[in-house]
Amino acid sequence: MRSGVVALVGSPNSGKTTLFNWLTGSRFKTVNYPGATVEYSLGHSQERFGDPVWVMDTPGTYSLNPKSPDEEVTRRAIFEHEAHGAARLVVSVVDATQLARHLFLTRQLMESGFHVIVAVTMSDLLAERGERLDIQRLESDLGVPVLAVDGRLGGGVPELLERVRQRLDQTASQPAQPKPLAPWDETKIEEIFHLNSQLGRAVTGPLTTSGADGSASRSDQKAPGAAARVRGVTQLWTERLDRFLLHPVFGLVFFFLIMGTLFSGIFWAAAPLMDAVDQAFSFVGESILATSPESLWAQLLSNGVIASLAAVLVFVPQIFILFVGIAFLEDSGYLARSATLIDKPLSLLGLGGRSFVPLLSGYACAVPAMMAARTINSPRERWLTLFIIPLMSCSARLPVYALLLAFVFHGESAWKGGVALAAIYLASLFVGAIAAVLVGRFVKTKDRSFFMLELPVYRQPHFTHVLRQAWTRTSNYVKRAGPPIFAFALLIWLATTFPNYKMEDPTERLNTSFAGQVAKPIEPLFEPMGGDWRTGIGLISAFAAREVFVSSLAIVFQIAEGEDDATMQDTLLTKMREAKAPNGYPLFTLASVLGLIVFFMIALQCLSTVIVAAREFGGWRTAIVQLVVYNIVAYVLVVVLVQGLRAIGIA
Amino acid sequence: MSSQNLANVPADFQGPIHGLSGDPILLARLRELGFIRGEWVVLKGRVGFGDPILVTIGNMTVALRRREAECVLV
Numbered sequence: 001m002r003s004g005v006v007a008l009v010g011s012p013n014s015g016k017t018t019l020f021n022w023l024t025g026s027r028f029k030t031v032n033y034p035g036a037t038v039e040y041s042l043g044h045s046q047e048r049f050g051d052p053v054w055v056m057d058t059p060g061t062y063s064l065n066p067k068s069p070d071e072e073v074t075r076r077a078i079f080e081h082e083a084h085g086a087a088r089l090v091v092s093v094v095d096a097t098q099l100a101r102h103l104f105l106t107r108q109l110m111e112s113g114f115h116v117i118v119a120v121t122m123s124d125l126l127a128e129r130g131e132r133l134d135i136q137r138l139e140s141d142l143g144v145p146v147l148a149v150d151g152r153l154g155g156g157v158p159e160l161l162e163r164v165r166q167r168l169d170q171t172a173s174q175p176a177q178p179k180p181l182a183p184w185d186e187t188k189i190e191e192i193f194h195l196n197s198q199l200g201r202a203v204t205g206p207l208t209t210s211g212a213d214g215s216a217s218r219s220d221q222k223a224p225g226a227a228a229r230v231r232g233v234t235q236l237w238t239e240r241l242d243r244f245l246l247h248p249v250f251g252l253v254f255f256f257l258i259m260g261t262l263f264s265g266i267f268w269a270a271a272p273l274m275d276a277v278d279q280a281f282s283f284v285g286e287s288i289l290a291t292s293p294e295s296l297w298a299q300l301l302s303n304g305v306i307a308s309l310a311a312v313l314v315f316v317p318q319i320f321i322l323f324v325g326i327a328f329l330e331d332s333g334y335l336a337r338s339a340t341l342i343d344k345p346l347s348l349l350g351l352g353g354r355s356f357v358p359l360l361s362g363y364a365c366a367v368p369a370m371m372a373a374r375t376i377n378s379p380r381e382r383w384l385t386l387f388i389i390p391l392m393s394c395s396a397r398l399p400v401y402a403l404l405l406a407f408v409f410h411g412e413s414a415w416k417g418g419v420a421l422a423a424i425y426l427a428s429l430f431v432g433a434i435a436a437v438l439v440g441r442f443v444k445t446k447d448r449s450f451f452m453l454e455l456p457v458y459r460q461p462h463f464t465h466v467l468r469q470a471w472t473r474t475s476n477y478v479k480r481a482g483p484p485i486f487a488f489a490l491l492i493w494l495a496t497t498f499p500n501y502k503m504e505d506p507t508e509r510l511n512t513s514f515a516g517q518v519a520k521p522i523e524p525l526f527e528p529m530g531g532d533w534r535t536g537i538g539l540i541s542a543f544a545a546r547e548v549f550v551s552s553l554a555i556v557f558q559i560a561e562g563e564d565d566a567t568m569q570d571t572l573l574t575k576m577r578e579a580k581a582p583n584g585y586p587l588f589t590l591a592s593v594l595g596l597i598v599f600f601m602i603a604l605q606c607l608s609t610v611i612v613a614a615r616e617f618g619g620w621r622t623a624i625v626q627l628v629v630y631n632i633v634a635y636v637l638v639v640v641l642v643q644g645l646r647a648i649g650i651a
Numbered sequence: 652m653s654s655q656n657l658a659n660v661p662a663d664f665q666g667p668i669h670g671l672s673g674d675p676i677l678l679a680r681l682r683e684l685g686f687i688r689g690e691w692v693v694l695k696g697r698v699g700f701g702d703p704i705l706v707t708i709g710n711m712t713v714a715l716r717r718r719e720a721e722c723v724l725v
Contacts, residue, residue, distance in 0.1 A: 062683040097710045101685045193687045252699035340714040344700035452719055455712040
């Protein structure tokens with residue numbers, strides 16, 4: 001295998017990532033993020049294409065003068081990669097129908113001193129218009145090798161690789177020594193653009209072999225210049241679809257329908273799968289315990305390791321479905337349009353259209369949501385989005401709300417709980433909006449936020465590509481979020497089991513555990529919010545994962561294990577009703593339970609989120625501030641709420 | 652020649668770009684996207700909330716916030 005990395009560089013929507021997928025098959029080391037190819041991916045080309053080479057995919061960029069974090073990633077990755085140095089060879093990916101714009105980056109790459117090969121994509125769109133590209137002419141004019149590739153079917157990929165290997169060998173003795181470019185001024189940009197337009201016109205000619213495609217249609221000739229003279233079917237369909245999907249009224253209706261479908265999909269479609277994962281792990285855990293109930297190792301394996309693994313993997317089906325939905329929207333071309341449609345209301349909060357998908361993802365889990373926020377090109381909007389993502393009602397809160405609402409609406413018709421749950425979800429949106437506005441006032445960044453989003457043509461998503469994309473991102477989630485979730489779940493288990501792990505009675509064991517020892521002295525902290533040290537243990541264990549609150553309450557209140565979930569909840573509810581606070585009054589009242597609901601809405605209890613936040617904010621400071629602020633605000637609000645309710649006679 | 656920009660022209664506007672003016676960073680990005688003097692732009696409309704506006708330039712449709720469209724003189 002040859003040394004050195006071949007970097008794929010191109011504008012957004014140039015078909016770069018599709019080409020990368022063809023080159024590497026499914027085997028690439030994923031250092032990329034959900035939502036788009038932010039940060040780069042590294043892999044080697046498939047063996048069936050001959051001697052493999054290292055290939056790097058970079059985030060789409062319009063120029064080598066970066067204006068957003070992901071463009072900066074591209075610049076750094078090709079000029080000064082920490083492990084590989086400057087790229088040995090750059091494959092500049094250009095869309096055949098956008099030559100005037102896309103060759104701009106090609107020329108910047110050439111002028112920086114890279115060895116460049118041009119890969120032309122989307123020739124099928126050109127063919128639809130009854131046109132073809134004169135590759136030889138383009139090659140002789142640019143002075144670098146040019147090859148056509150078909151991102152849809154993979155045609156031209158082996159030839160491209162052959163050429164890449166050739167160039168690598170030719171340039172082995174004189175590696176590229178690229179120098180970062182000074183930004184081009186207006187005159188230079190215009191000059192290059194006109195040069196590219198002329199070249200584009202010169203190398204694009206009518207299809208001579210089979211004649212123009214019958215479906216191509218001539219549009220009116222009013223528009224002069226390089227504007228589309230002929231539109232292909234794909235473009236015609238795009239215009240037709242956009243008449244509905246971007247319509248002032250129907251556009252919004254479709255938007256809410258599509259996002260509503262995605263949203264309900266991540267709950268209803270995922271629920272049975274999540275249950276299955278949960279049950280499988282419980283089964284394994286119980287089986288292990290059954291073999292030697294007395295052994296500490298069996299307990300460690302079952303209640304510690306297996307249960308912590310379950311805490312990681314139970315969200316995988318939901319996150320996978322979420323990513324399938326996002327990849328589908330992305331591949332079809334709708335994702336950019338959804339960002340456009342929702343930009344205005346979000347921009348009033350200091351966010352932007354690109355914040356929408358990360359925020360929506362936050363309803364599944366804050367961890368992938370924060371990763372998805374990398375696609376927001378305005379630093380300020382990205383910062384704010386990251387800040388309010390933990391307020392979105394993630395699915396780990398659902399079991400907690402289910403229990404607390406069952407307590408509030410005990411014996412009443414089921415729809416009331418449903419309405420209350422919907423209200424909680426809406427309220428979390430509202431709280432997020434308020435937080436965005438409030439926090440936005442404190443963030444003094446130079447506002448260079450811009451939207452400017454290219455709307456690609458609609459294309460039929462490739463099923464395998466969508467699944468592969470979703471799988472890659474899901475496994476990224478497991479790799480990144482898995483270890484911290486697992487570690488914290490295990491840590492909390494240790495803290496709630498030791499030192500008196502030999503005790504027969506699980507309640508006694510928990511009460512005297514390290515967690516109990518921590519919770520008891522700080523009981524006065526929980527009293528104003530209507531709780532006692534037992535609530536405290538629940539809240540502390542919720543830092544492993546919010547839903548653990550339910551199971552630790554079950555242990556605190558001596559619920560026998562092994563019952564089925566429904567009876568377990570009933571028993572737990574009864575015990576909660578009987579529980580007395582230190583002053584002799586009931587521990588769980590309407591006021592204290594409402595307080596808990598509000599606490600779970602606002603408090604940042606998920607330590608995996610904090611770890612990912614530290615990465616995404618680029619430092620621990622902001623992540624810690626976020627953790628402290630949300631927990632203090634939650635605590636103060638709950639105290640005010642509970643004491644206020646009690647003051648007006650609602651216990 | 653005129654003080655018209657893409658944000659204040661009538662809904663069915665099409666015509667060449669006369670120039671760009673505004674925040675240099677914004678202008679640099681607009682140019683990279685192909686908003687170059689002399690290029691032909693077609694206004695396609697606005698989305699539901701009135702902003703961003705949709706513009707066709709070359710073979711490409713771009714969504715621009717009003718503030719960005721104001722930089723494009725036509």
